[in-house]
Amino acid sequence: MQIEKRIHKCSHLTPVENEIAYYILSHKDEVINYSIQELSEQIHVSKSAIHRFCKKIDFKGFNELKIQLTNDISADIYKEHDIDINYPFTLQDNPIEIATKLLELYEKTIQDTLSCLDK
Template identity: 25%
Template sequence: MQVLTKLKDQTNFTNTEMRVADYVIQNITKIPTIYIEDLAKLTYTSHSTIIRLCKKMGYDGFRSFKNAISGVVYSQLHLPSEVDANFPFKQEDLTMDIAKNIANLTMDTIKKTLNQLDEELLQSVAEILFKSKHIFLFSRGDSQIRARSFQNKLVKINKFAIISEEYADEAWNASNLTAKDCALFLSYSGTSPQYKRMLQHFSNKNIPTILITGNTESDLIPLAAETIVIVQEEYDFVKVGTFASQVAFQYVLDTLYSILYAKEYRSNVENLKEKQLLIQNGILSEEL
């Protein structure tokens, strides 16, 4: 945090250097990926002013300064949550205290999840989903609500997913998968014996599989083609509700959907416009 202290202290800073320092403090999460030319433009200063400021603060140049800022951003993402993921409120908490705690828990969960995501892995998982003829979603309880939300979004890009455990037909659905399909498992605990048998079957048949779990020690991981692990400070049973785990699942699935959408962004937007006209003003309109 030393770099942040120096930026706030601003001892012996010129007016232009103060302007750069203030911008960095207010936009600290953007600095690790910003170019010096862009920072100069945004602060109405110059390349030499920024280099001079970096050296005045004890850094060799802009790169070492950015590395120090990256450390601050990383530590902020890893700050321990003051909100208990299992009991995020107490009996004596006021209504707005509960609301603030849930908001803080939600934001903290997304930050932690983002920090655990790997770019190459996300791209690989998205590619499996993109190439699959059918997407079978395996999930139970609250996680199935997240799966249904994902299923609903996929319809917007003409991809149709199947909730495999709807009507207790998971065994039939599992037996119908082919190598052209894929199976996506949502299991925070990652301890389902039935899922283990299914994943073994899919592995034997060379059927692509994706596992999203919160258990780094899950015995399902070796059987899945790709695994996204999102660890949260949430117990299996002793908790008020599945807050953190479900926020994390929703965030990951929303991210995957967005990556899929972006793959064919222009055609998806055109399709959206066409379908909206048909549904709102065309023969499919409810008001006709």
């Protein structure tokens, strides 16, 4: 489950935990490179508060949260470039958008085909 969903599912966060959640969601790319000490210094909370926050949203610890955060970022990047093969464009798309989406679709098709070939 994505971190954002876990946070919204947990309705009994303290103000400090809400601050931790807001910072993590707002600075995903930086947080994946922080240690728990660096995060605690960045948002001026204790390491134990961060650890309690991780436990409250069902992670074993900060490292597990960082792994899920990395997966969330990867999924977001993939979704940005994912084109529906059956309906690659809509009636509202202009000719440039249609051409761009077709280009991405063809590139993805060629990459997928290349990855299936026995070298």
